[in-house]
Amino acid sequence: MNPINRREALKTTLIGSAASLIALTKSDAAFQPTPPEIEGPFYPVAQQKDKDFDLTLIDGHQEKAKGKVIHISGKVIDTTGQPIEDAMVELWQANAAGRYAHPRDTSTSPLDPNFQGWSIVPSGKEGEFTFKTIKPGAYKVANDWTRPPHLHFKVTKPGYQPLTTQMYFPEDTELLSTDGLFQRKPPEQQKLMVSKSDKAGLYRYQIILAKIDEGQSPQHE
Ligand SMILES: [Fe+2]
Numbered sequence: 001m002n003p004i005n006r007r008e009a010l011k012t013t014l015i016g017s018a019a020s021l022i023a024l025t026k027s028d029a030a031f032q033p034t035p036p037e038i039e040g041p042f043y044p045v046a047q048q049k050d051k052d053f054d055l056t057l058i059d060g061h062q063e064k065a066k067g068k069v070i071h072i073s074g075k076v077i078d079t080t081g082q083p084i085e086d087a088m089v090e091l092w093q094a095n096a097a098g099r100y101a102h103p104r105d106t107s108t109s110p111l112d113p114n115f116q117g118w119s120i121v122p123s124g125k126e127g128e129f130t131f132k133t134i135k136p137g138a139y140k141v142a143n144d145w146t147r148p149p150h151l152h153f154k155v156t157k158p159g160y161q162p163l164t165t166q167m168y169f170p171e172d173t174e175l176l177s178t179d180g181l182f183q184r185k186p187p188e189q190q191k192l193m194v195s196k197s198d199k200a201g202l203y204r205y206q207i208i209l210a211k212i213d214e215g216q217s218p219q220h221e
């Protein structure tokens with residue numbers, strides 16, 4: 001997809017997800033819910049048998065995915081800080097070259113047949129989840145707009161507001177400073193969307209879900 005078409009595709013999803021952009025309402029809860037972000041045009045459309053936590057190796061393949069291996073150590077909690085067990089945590093992302101294995105992504109960057117690209121795992125007893133994956137590449141959506149590396153997440157649990165969002169990496173400050181999506185978030189929300197890293201290759205990420213009755217409009221992603 002050339003940058004212009006990519007911009008069009010992104011625009012379409014921006015319009016479609018307007019309902020998810022409703023500002024969060026103030027609450028007495030100790031934690032603000034993780035800010036929503038658009039699903040984007042590249043949500044997986046082809047069924048995939050292997051959706052386990054290790055995206056660097058597809059079942060039955062000999063070769064591993066190309067790119068820098070990273071680990072995501074996450075936790076799902078509610079707005080009072082209590083862990084949420086058995087939330088479904090879904091991750092999809094571009095490969096190391098910034099290309100999605102998706103028919104709408106016709107960029108000339110190479111596909112990686114050994115990259116899993118999509119994973120769904122339940123959170124554990126303490127709300128914890130982990131992913132082993134590769135750091136996604138940045139990709140152009142227009143001549144003057146390059147998306148910073150990001151992971152797309154969808155998190156659901158009955159009784160809670162479903163969340164679709166994007167996680168960023170703390171080292172990508174330059175691309176984050178010019179990203180149209182990231183820059184329209186207020187600083188306090190930006191902080192919640194950037195993972196933390198105190199060890200090379202290991203990123204910590206907290207996902208905070210609001211209960212259905214917490215006054216935030218449900219998203220339509
Ligand atoms: Fe994306």
